[in-house]
Amino acid sequence: MSARDEILANLRKLNLAVPMLPTLDADWVRFDKPVEQFATMCTAVGGTVVPVPDKKAAIATISALPVIRDAKRVCSFARDILAGNVDLDAESDPHDLETLDVTLAEAILGVAENGALWFDSTFISQRTALFIAQHVVLVVTKETIVHNMHEAYARITSPRPGYGVFVAGPSKTADIEQSLVIGAHGARSATVLVVG
Amino acid sequence: MTKARPVGLFVPCYVDQLYPDVAMATLEVLEKQGLSVDFPSQQTCCGQPMANTGCDGQAEPLARRMVSLFANYDHIVCPSGSCVAMVRHHYKNFFGADDAAYQHVRKNTFELTEYLTDVLKVERIGGRFPHRVGLHASCHGLRELRLGHASELGRGVPTQDRARHLLSGLQDITLVELSRPDECCGFGGTFAVAEEAVSTMMGCDRIADHERAGAEIITAGDMSCLMHLEGLIGRQKKPIRIMHIAQILAGRPVDAEGPR
Amino acid sequence: MSEATATHSDHPKRATAFIKDHTRAQWHDQALWFVRTKRDRAVDLVPEWQTLRETAAAIKAHTVARLPDYLEQFEANATAAGATVHWARNADEHNRIVLQLLQRHRVSRIVKSKSMLTEECHLNPFLEQHGIEVTDTDLGERIVQLRKEPPSHIVLPAIHLKKEDVGDTFSEHLGTPKGLSDPQQLTEAARLHLREKFMQAEAGITGVNFAIAESGGIVVCTNEGNADLGCSLPRLHIACMGIEKLIPRIADLGVFTRLLARSATGQPITSYTSHFHGPQKGGELHIVMVDNGRTQIRQSDDYRRSLACIRCGACMNTCPVYRRSGGHSYGSTVPGPIGSILSPSSDPAAHRSLPFACTLCGSCTDVCPVKIDLHHQLLTWRKDLASLGLVAWTKRFSMVIASFVMARPWLYRMAGTWGKRIGRWLPRALLMKGPAAWMNPWVRSRELPPLPAASFREMFRKRSRTKE
Numbered sequence: 050m051s052a053r054d055e056i057l058a059n060l061r062k063l064n065l066a067v068p069m070l071p072t073l074d075a076d077w078v079r080f081d082k083p084v085e086q087f088a089t090m091c092t093a094v095g096g097t098v099v100p101v102p103d104k105k106a107a108i109a110t111i112s113a114l115p116v117i118r119d120a121k122r123v124c125s126f127a128r129d130i131l132a133g134n135v136d137l138d139a140e141s142d143p144h145d146l147e148t149l150d151v152t153l154a155e156a157i158l159g160v161a162e163n164g165a166l167w168f169d170s171t172f173i174s175q176r177t178a179l180f181i182a183q184h185v186v187l188v189v190t191k192e193t194i195v196h197n198m199h200e201a202y203a204r205i206t207s208p209r210p211g212y213g214v215f216v217a218g219p220s221k222t223a224d225i226e227q228s229l230v231i232g233a234h235g236a237r238s239a240t241v242l243v244v245g
Numbered sequence: 246m247t248k249a250r251p252v253g254l255f256v257p258c259y260v261d262q263l264y265p266d267v268a269m270a271t272l273e274v275l276e277k278q279g280l281s282v283d284f285p286s287q288q289t290c291c292g293q294p295m296a297n298t299g300c301d302g303q304a305e306p307l308a309r310r311m312v313s314l315f316a317n318y319d320h321i322v323c324p325s326g327s328c329v330a331m332v333r334h335h336y337k338n339f340f341g342a343d344d345a346a347y348q349h350v351r352k353n354t355f356e357l358t359e360y361l362t363d364v365l366k367v368e369r370i371g372g373r374f375p376h377r378v379g380l381h382a383s384c385h386g387l388r389e390l391r392l393g394h395a396s397e398l399g400r401g402v403p404t405q406d407r408a409r410h411l412l413s414g415l416q417d418i419t420l421v422e423l424s425r426p427d428e429c430c431g432f433g434g435t436f437a438v439a440e441e442a443v444s445t446m447m448g449c450d451r452i453a454d455h456e457r458a459g460a461e462i463i464t465a466g467d468m469s470c471l472m473h474l475e476g477l478i479g480r481q482k483k484p485i486r487i488m489h490i491a492q493i494l495a496g497r498p499v500d501a502e503g504p505r
Numbered sequence: 506m507s508e509a510t511a512t513h514s515d516h517p518k519r520a521t522a523f524i525k526d527h528t529r530a531q532w533h534d535q536a537l538w539f540v541r542t543k544r545d546r547a548v549d550l551v552p553e554w555q556t557l558r559e560t561a562a563a564i565k566a567h568t569v570a571r572l573p574d575y576l577e578q579f580e581a582n583a584t585a586a587g588a589t590v591h592w593a594r595n596a597d598e599h600n601r602i603v604l605q606l607l608q609r610h611r612v613s614r615i616v617k618s619k620s621m622l623t624e625e626c627h628l629n630p631f632l633e634q635h636g637i638e639v640t641d642t643d644l645g646e647r648i649v650q651l652r653k654e655p656p657s658h659i660v661l662p663a664i665h666l667k668k669e670d671v672g673d674t675f676s677e678h679l680g681t682p683k684g685l686s687d688p689q690q691l692t693e694a695a696r697l698h699l700r701e702k703f704m705q706a707e708a709g710i711t712g713v714n715f716a717i718a719e720s721g722g723i724v725v726c727t728n729e730g731n732a733d734l735g736c737s738l739p740r741l742h743i744a745c746m747g748i749e750k751l752i753p754r755i756a757d758l759g760v761f762t763r764l765l766a767r768s769a770t771g772q773p774i775t776s777y778t779s780h781f782h783g784p785q786k787g788g789e790l791h792i793v794m795v796d797n798g799r800t801q802i803r804q805s806d807d808y809r810r811s812l813a814c815i816r817c818g819a820c821m822n823t824c825p826v827y828r829r830s831g832g833h834s835y836g837s838t839v840p841g842p843i844g845s846i847l848s849p850s851s852d853p854a855a856h857r858s859l860p861f862a863c864t865l866c867g868s869c870t871d872v873c874p875v876k877i878d879l880h881h882q883l884l885t886w887r888k889d890l891a892s893l894g895l896v897a898w899t900k901r902f903s904m905v906i907a908s909f910v911m912a913r914p915w916l917y918r919m920a921g922t923w924g925k926r927i928g929r930w931l932p933r934a935l936l937m938k939g940p941a942a943w944m945n946p947w948v949r950s951r952e953l954p955p956l957p958a959a960s961f962r963e964m965f966r967k968r969s970r971t972k973e
Binding site: 398473 | 516517520521524527530534538544545548549551552553554555823825826829830861862863864865866867868871872884886887888889890891892896900901904905907908910911912917921925946947949950951952953954955957959961962963965966
Binding site for chain 1: 592642644704785
């Protein structure tokens with residue numbers, strides 16, 4: 050008997066009463082000012098929040114950012130905001146990204162309760178780029194900010210096959226004596242432009 | 246006029262033998278509220294130490310005795326959260342759900358502070374207690390009987406703290422603020438002996454918290470916690486004292502003697 | 506069992522040794538209490554926290570009851586997305602499946618992100634025996650790996666170490682300057698060192714926080730970015746999970762992602778919550794689903810609820826015993842309250858001290874995001890251990906005596922009166938010191954309780970007579 054068959058058979062030997070799967074329609078938290086809450090939480094998780102009025106301002110602000118100005122290699126998944134100088138597609142070898150300085154990407158949505166931003170492989174052709182770059186610059190528009198994770202999951206569709214990720218601030222660790230260190234193995238900083 | 250039926254006083258075995266004044270104070274507090282109180286003299290032990298050691302077989306006969314001794318009282322009151330929790334939550338292993346005597350006893354056994362606050366609806370116990378008091382939140386009372394607010398539940402779960410409510414009503418009392426409001430004292434029954442090092446460290450940490458908060462007296466609803474803390478305090482010859490909450494509510498003076 | 510540290514857990518002995526260095530034990534306690542307070546602050550900001558807990562508990566209860574159906578649904582959907590699903594009855598099968606995958610791809614260097622399941626199966630030593638270099642990439646895990654120690658906490662593997670200890674380890678293995686102990690600089694050194702490992706890895710192994718039946722996806726929650734680097738640079742991604750990690754719907758993630766990080770570290774969410782549906786282009790995703798005793802736990806009405814565990818570690822952070830004895834005193838892969846319930850299932854004799862390493866304070870139950878009745882299950886384990894004859898005869902004998910005495914009021918009264926009389930008469934030296942201290946650990950650090958001549962019942966009887 051295969052392991053699969055044996056495990057399933059053993060599980061099915063037991064006739065358990067099945068408690069109902071709850072519907073998820075409780076009154077989940079909503080904020081009076083979700084965009085402000087997003088900014089507060091994004092800062093709390095280590096992000097640097099930069100509000101800008103429109104896309105034009107976003108473009109100008111980004112090109113003036115020190116991480117961008119000092120960058121030799123920039124990967125952009127939002128070509129309308131910044132061209133970048135690294136050509137990337139699904140067939141590329143992610144190892145070529147080792148010296149990547151900055152990755153720029155525009156989020157599909159943001160979550161007010163925790164400052165997280167959702168990205169997926171529809172627009173991110175190489176997931177490694179979000180983690181291997183020394184810094185990330187992320188863009189989110191006001192209208193896409195939802196209140197909580199329940200709303201977020203209701204809106205997103207993870208491509209299948211595909212990849213999606215909630216990014217909340219830069220990489221971090223507190224593994225050494227509970228001392229918070231920003232910048233572990235992923236991005237050392239996350240600049241988040243909130244547009245609108 | 247018919248006299249009201251007496252309440253049954255349930256006294257933990259070690260309180261009966263080692264801290265009889267706690268039971269006497271409980272008696273006085275209840276009588277002061279106009280109740281007549283009966284002490285069924287055949288009672289001994291609720292069986293908790295046996296159950297907590299995994300010896301349900303040894304706990305069961307004691308549980309049966311307890312239920313039959315108290316079945317005829319409308320209300321049963323006990324100055325111990327852990328004994329009451331044993332009866333209300335852990336006797337179910339020993340009785341059928343349709344056992345009327347067990348169900349009656351289960352539904353009508355109360356810890357002292359909850360009886361005063363929830364059943365007798367006492368607003369203020371009269372008296373003056375001009376001392377700095379640290380309230381130790383005994384775990385069984387706190388988390389099994391929900392006599393107070395467990396800090397880990399967060400602000401979203403408001404629970405009236407019975408002991409705090411009753412103590413606050415005493416004139417000139419100061420309830421000090423602890424850095425860890427409801428950490429366990431480390432007694433834990435046989436744990437105190439089987440895991441002596443951890444038990445001792447936990448007890449010392451509790452005492453230190455009360456000392457830093459400036460408490461003169463540590464009080465609690467469970468004498469087991471206080472027995473453990475008192476043992477440490479006595480060995481270390483510290484000036485801080487312990488009193489069961491029943492003794493404070495009954496107006497006992499603080500023991501003027503120095504440490505043993 | 507191959508692991509050196511833990512075939513027999515003797516918690517009291519190890520805890521005593523841990524506490525001997527009292528300053529360090531206090532430091533450890535304070536470090537973990539700090540994590541508990543961070544959790545409390547996060548919980549206070551979520552008004553519907555208790556509703557989330559109840560909902561999560563209900564989702565898990567439903568899922569565990571219908572587990573075979575959800576496993577099949579997950580397998581079908583994961584396969585449709587291009588992943589390959591493997592089933593393993595136990596740790597040995599899991600290890601062999603992983604080894605075969607690596608050998609088939611001629612892999613000799615792998616990186617691994619945090620996975621308690623792989624710890625449970627002792628995967629690292631097994632792979633190393635077969636010539637595969639395994640680098641744990643979570644910073645805490647890398648530290649303990651270099652020190653050849655097991656992790657002491659499931660979320661904070663190196664919580665038992667001071668920064669100076671880490672400095673010493675890095676100085677020895679990574680060439681950092683002797684005496685360097687600044688966490689920022691040490692982390693930087695680890696970043697550079699592990700970057701090389703990521704770049705050179707030929708396969709990446711991750712754990713799985715949640716597996717979604719409805720879509721066949723797996724979710725991995727991390728802060729450091731190591732899991733994603735580890736499974737996107739190499740083309741081969743192996744994800745290892747216990748079968749209890751299933752949840753039915755994507756929407757259920759809304760509940761669990763709100764509970765996990767807040768419970769674990771007090772963060773509103775981890776830096777990265779990665780969702781994998783099938784492999785990346787040109788790559789392979791293998792998901793290894795492991796039973797290893799979970800079916801057996803599911804069979805028990807008493808312990809089934811422990812399968813809801815999402816491995817957040819909150820129970821450890823709040824446990825006053827764990828904080829003062831450290832994860833290594835438990836001698837089990839998962840320590841603390843949940844570990845003391847899970848480990849005895851696999852080997853009750855070896856882990857018989859664990860359910861007693863507890864005062865039944867109940868704080869663990871209150872912090873558990875999925876409402877496992879942890880302290881009640883620990884109490885039930887004591888009963889089961891007694892039935893298995895695994896409770897020390899001294900303990901049981903004293904309870905038999907106590908029960909005998911307590912069932913007979915006349916005997917109880919006599920024992921009380923005479924016990925106290927003798928106690929008051931004996932010299933203190935005999936009661937409290939020397940052999941007494943050995944026989945009665947109470948007196949090592951504590952005075953005995955008072956031994957009053959009159960019991961309450963005697964006082965009550967006198968008082969009633971006076972009143973009449």
